[in-house]
Amino acid sequence: GAVVSQHPSRVICKSGTSVKIECRSLDFQATTMFWYRQFPKKSLMLMATSNEGSKATYEQGVEKDKFLINHASLTLSTLTVTSAHPEDSSFYICSARNSGNTEAFFGQGTRLTVV
């Protein structure tokens, strides 16, 4: 099956700093990538959808200036959490799909802790 690699798996950063999370599709071209946030014991909440070469579409309530998403190539999307605060601590998961695929494939997730 298709493989999506997300890096890093865990990151701890200080308040006020920025953190970049990478999501790569290793064996297929990801025309669309999705970024989710998951709080403990909760479901996945869609943050934004990005199509290669286009600006990301953010869900209501998600600050686009805080969560910068770049999808510059068909195999890489990045999520940058800018000026991180402790309330940004969460589990972030990406998924990717090709236009011809029925399903999306998930990365391993990134646990972000802001101290």
Place this chain on the structure above:
Amino acid sequence: AQTVTQSQPEMSVQEAETVTLSCTYDTSESDYYLFWYKQPPSRQMILVIRQEAYKQQNATENRFSVNFQKAAKSFSLKISDSQLGDAAMYFCAYRSSGGGSQGNLIFGKGTKLSVKP
């Protein structure tokens, strides 16, 4: 807007027994996809099974099968011969048949399945 409801926050099953997880959804679309995902403690999302709405036949993957009732908008997951490794969070998800941003998954709140030895 589409919604997905999982009414069982937690379920428990004895090893080797059968368990059914419930899922209902709401949509005005006629063509869509439904999925069950498993999320073990590692938190990696694993696709368990998927169903295309236009197919009347229920999907089956080894010990996993679904009962898809389109008119009732119900999509339950049956796990037969439960194994200890089946213990995880299970999420039911809906996806429109369109591409691009319509292709995002809408998740239910999840059901935590415990398997007793």
